[in-house]
Amino acid sequence: MSKTETGMTADPGATGPGASTGPGAATGPGAATAATDPPPNQEISPDGGDAGIDGQAPASVRAYGRLLGSELRLVFGRRRNQLLLLVVALFPLLIGIALKIAAPSGAAGGGNGNANGPNNGSAFFNQLAGNGVFLTFIALTMLLILVLPVVVSVVSGDSVAGEAGHGTLRYLLTVPAGRTRLLSVKYLAIVAFATTAVFIVAIVALLAGVVMFPVGPVTLLSGTTVSLADGLLRVLGVTLYIAVAMAAVGAIGLAISTLTEHAIGAIAALMILVVGSEVADDVPQFAAAGPYLPTHWWPMFDSLLRSPVDTTTLWHGLASFVVYAVLFCLLAWARFTTADVTS
Amino acid sequence: MRGALVTGHVDPGGPGQAAAESRDPELAIASSGLTKRFRGGQLAVDDLDLAVPKGSVYGFLGPNGSGKTTTIRMLLGLAFPTSGSAELLGVGVPDGVGRVLSRVGSLVEGPAFYPYLSGRDNLARYDAADRAASPRTSKARIGEALERVGLTAAAKKRYRHYSLGMKQRLAIAAGLLQPRDLIILDEPTNGLDPQGTREVRSLIRRIAADGITVFVSSHLLAEVEQTCSHVGVMRGGKLVFQGSLPELRRTGAARISVRTPDVEAAAKVLRKLGLVGLAPADGEISAELGDDAPEKICAELVHAGVGVRGLSVETPSLEDLFVGLTGEGFDVED
Numbered sequence: 316m317s318k319t320e321t322g323m324t325a326d327p328g329a330t331g332p333g334a335s336t337g338p339g340a341a342t343g344p345g346a347a348t349a350a351t352d353p354p355p356n357q358e359i360s361p362d363g364g365d366a367g368i369d370g371q372a373p374a375s376v377r378a379y380g381r382l383l384g385s386e387l388r389l390v391f392g393r394r395r396n397q398l399l400l401l402v403v404a405l406f407p408l409l410i411g412i413a414l415k416i417a418a419p420s421g422a423a424g425g426g427n428g429n430a431n432g433p434n435n436g437s438a439f440f441n442q443l444a445g446n447g448v449f450l451t452f453i454a455l456t457m458l459l460i461l462v463l464p465v466v467v468s469v470v471s472g473d474s475v476a477g478e479a480g481h482g483t484l485r486y487l488l489t490v491p492a493g494r495t496r497l498l499s500v501k502y503l504a505i506v507a508f509a510t511t512a513v514f515i516v517a518i519v520a521l522l523a524g525v526v527m528f529p530v531g532p533v534t535l536l537s538g539t540t541v542s543l544a545d546g547l548l549r550v551l552g553v554t555l556y557i558a559v560a561m562a563a564v565g566a567i568g569l570a571i572s573t574l575t576e577h578a579i580g581a582i583a584a585l586m587i588l589v590v591g592s593e594v595a596d597d598v599p600q601f602a603a604a605g606p607y608l609p610t611h612w613w614p615m616f617d618s619l620l621r622s623p624v625d626t627t628t629l630w631h632g633l634a635s636f637v638v639y640a641v642l643f644c645l646l647a648w649a650r651f652t653t654a655d656v657t658s
Numbered sequence: 659m660r661g662a663l664v665t666g667h668v669d670p671g672g673p674g675q676a677a678a679e680s681r682d683p684e685l686a687i688a689s690s691g692l693t694k695r696f697r698g699g700q701l702a703v704d705d706l707d708l709a710v711p712k713g714s715v716y717g718f719l720g721p722n723g724s725g726k727t728t729t730i731r732m733l734l735g736l737a738f739p740t741s742g743s744a745e746l747l748g749v750g751v752p753d754g755v756g757r758v759l760s761r762v763g764s765l766v767e768g769p770a771f772y773p774y775l776s777g778r779d780n781l782a783r784y785d786a787a788d789r790a791a792s793p794r795t796s797k798a799r800i801g802e803a804l805e806r807v808g809l810t811a812a813a814k815k816r817y818r819h820y821s822l823g824m825k826q827r828l829a830i831a832a833g834l835l836q837p838r839d840l841i842i843l844d845e846p847t848n849g850l851d852p853q854g855t856r857e858v859r860s861l862i863r864r865i866a867a868d869g870i871t872v873f874v875s876s877h878l879l880a881e882v883e884q885t886c887s888h889v890g891v892m893r894g895g896k897l898v899f900q901g902s903l904p905e906l907r908r909t910g911a912a913r914i915s916v917r918t919p920d921v922e923a924a925a926k927v928l929r930k931l932g933l934v935g936l937a938p939a940d941g942e943i944s945a946e947l948g949d950d951a952p953e954k955i956c957a958e959l960v961h962a963g964v965g966v967r968g969l970s971v972e973t974p975s976l977e978d979l980f981v982g983l984t985g986e987g988f989d990v991e992d
């Protein structure tokens with residue numbers, strides 16, 4: 316199902332470093348994450364300029380770091396969010412155990428009978444018995460449908476709306492935290508939390524896979540076999556790709572979160588949007604619009620599991636995520652810096 | 659600054675005062691033509707010219723719904739004015755909020771903290787958001803602020819378990835994390851029991867004693883009467899009086915009240931003497947005293963053959979003036 320779409324909005328940044336192949340793709344998503352950050356970061360400089368009259372730039376940078384640290388502590392220290400991470404960590408374990416029980420013999424040649432999965436999940440299932448590394452791909456594929464978006468929705472939908480609902484937003488702004496400064500910190504914390512969740516899935520799945528299944532050279536979806544090291548590098552690439560996808564969801568959540576003071580409403584709205592997009596992506600009549608949907612490129616990480624790597628698809632996916640992230644960060648910024656805080 | 663009934667009750671003097679005031683370095687808060695119309699069309703604040711002298715304790719009075727909170731939100735850059743401008747400590751808002759607000763402590767519409775954090779952690783959160791705050795002194799400053807409002811013992815308790823009075827005090831502590839030049843408190847005693855109210859009032863006095871300008875809103879006159887040097891009175895989004903307390907008192911015309919069996923004859927005499935605001939009642943009549951001496955009026959009455967059983971002069975209480983300015987009374991508008 317991983318077709319190569321060419322209709323995606325062109326992103327000059329994405330085509331530029333397109334020369335990178337296989338392992339190089341791992342740096343791709345990393346670069347894309349960095350590219351996601353500048354819009355909020357750039358907005359800080361005028362604020363920093365204000366402070367720069369008496370304090371030098373480093374002081375304002377340190378102050379920014381302090382606020383970011385506070386935000387991270389708030390997000391990661393919150394019981395509810397810790398519970399979310401715990402749930403996210405349990406899923407790969409449960410999936411691994413279930414699959415171990417379902418296929419204890421380790422017969423590798425199992426036919427591809429269950430083609431009901433909408434994506435490449437079934438291909439991974441067949442590989443798992445032969446190589447535990449594939450538990451990572453299975454876990455990420457399964458959690459990508461609902462669990463990871465839920466986690467990102469909860470944290471991003473809550474980010475501004477939750478503060479507004481508690482009334483803490485008005486006090487942060489009168490501190491004064493600075494609207495742009497606060498929003499950028501909020502987004503960085505969302506990205507950090509989403510990335511953490513994705514990496515927890517990948518790492519727990521990898522460890523569980525290694526413990527429960529044999530490990531060795533990895534046979535890719537294209538049939539080629541690569542070394543275990545190469546396989547692990549591809550695991551890292553896939554994880555980063557999905558982290559960027561979730562960062563884009565986080566930007567949408569942030570934008571929705573600036574529209575309301577009801578966190579639950581923002582979270583629900585984002586979930587409906589994600590599921591709606593996934594459903595629409597499966598409707599043949601909407602095929603033309605498919606590539607523009609926020610969820611369309613999520614499962615395309617399997618491009619990394621072919622030899623040669625399907626970089627065109629990969630870059631299209633990353634370009635889509637970056638465009639979504641930038642667009643919705645700007646929308647969030649436009650709204651947040653002009654709206655009355657009446658909560 | 660002088661007292662003036664802004665909506666033209668009295669004293670149309672003071673031409674161009676608003677424009678001059680907005681540049682006045684002696685003002686902690688100045689606004690000119692400040693107006694807020696909400697999207698629904700509701701005119702919450704209407705052409706406000708605030709002038710809060712530095713070092714004053716300014717009571718911002720008005721019934722519920724008269725636009726006090728909306729005004730404060732605009733001063734703090736939380737809401738954007740529809741028109742007009744405002745300055746805090748000489749810095750224009752909302753454009754300059756990033757520069758000026760670190761010198762301004764505030765409490766808007768009740769305390770708000772993270773319920774799952776302790777009092778101390780809550781203060782640390784707000785302190786971390788402050789660009790101007792030094793992380794090195796953070797711990798000491800938080801401890802000091804907690805000490806000042808008497809919450810040191812409860813510092814480790816989760817905010818969720820705080821009593822209403824403790825919550826209010828924590829909010830004031832947050833306002834005291836930095837050395838301030840101006841403290842803005844929106845109904846700081848709302849919902850507090852008499853004990854809590856007293857605590858907050860004495861806290862305001864202590865803050866003011868340090869030379870900090872205090873701008874405190876209330877819908878109860880009694881609340882500010884004992885602590886304030888200046889008042890502004892709001893009614894339906896408009897500022898209907900602004901000035902010092904003595905100035906407010908002076909706007910109240912003293913009334914002479916005559917107890918007599920012959921109210922009609924008494925009224926005739928009083929009218930002949932040029933008194934206005936006659937209010938005849940059963941066995942009694944009152945009128946605005948004006949500049950006439952009460953003894954002269956008494957003599958005139960007796961001379962005209964009106965039986966005078968009693969005569970008294972009453973100056974209206976602040977409460978009376980207040981009710982007169984804001985309409986029927988409290989909590990009835992909107």
Ligand SMILES: Nc1ncnc2c1ncn2[C@@H]1O[C@H](COP(=O)(O)OP(=O)(O)O)[C@@H](O)[C@H]1O
Nearest residue numbers: 657696700702721722723724725726727728992
């Ligand atoms: N966010 C809002 N949207 C529409 N109208 C509002 C909003 N906030 C306040 N108002 C209206 O503005 C008026 C003034 O309200 P407010 O400033 O809260 O008064 P006060 O603080 O003096 O009680 C009220 O009539 C209120 O209904």
Ligand SMILES: [Mg+2]
Nearest residue numbers: 726727767845
């Ligand atoms: Mg109010």
